[in-house]
Amino acid sequence: NAGVTQTPKFRILKIGQSMTLQCTQDMNHNYMYWYRQDPGMGLKLIYYSVGAGITDKGEVPNGYNVSRSTTEDFPLRLELAAPSQTSVYFCASSYSKGRDTQYFGPGTRLTVL
């Protein structure tokens, strides 16, 4: 099992550009999450999904969009990138919400200049 994989590992964007961060899990988990982690800070939930076709906003959803067309994939879309979106982005998955281990991907380090 690869667990949770994320691509790319690093990316530099110019202000106003768009990009999609990819996340795939092979554990057949229903729940998937996107977090951002600013330098020296904790994790803030951007969006989460409870299954294919169902997504919901987290704590900091503005400037992002998600979709969940399959159980395995949960891409995060950044539209009109801004310097405030410079962060490390982690995707995670779990079997249930809050009662099982969240497995995290290795992260995508994004810089917006």
Added chain:
Amino acid sequence: GQQVMQIPQYQHVQEGEDFTTYCNSSTTLSNIQWYKQRPGGHPVFLIQLVKSGEVKKQKRLTFQFGEAKKNSSLHITATQTTDVGTYFCAGLETSYDKVIFGPGTSLSVIP
């Protein structure tokens, strides 16, 4: 709103000293999880506590869940350089059915 706080924010210890981090919630939690993130790495699950007053041990790590299910602690005995990292607690809030991560405690161990 619901909050999960952790203290201290940073801790520097000499190798061999003990270390404790505390996690406090403004609301009652159904459970609490602890994660460790090594520098440059991603959070990795350590343990989950569910019962009021529960205590669990993993080698030199001792985890406690408070009687009121609003606080928790992680204690490391005789720290080693391999313990370096940030320790996060994550609570499942009973009322709101939401998982809230604390801001983390960053541990540095001086050899």
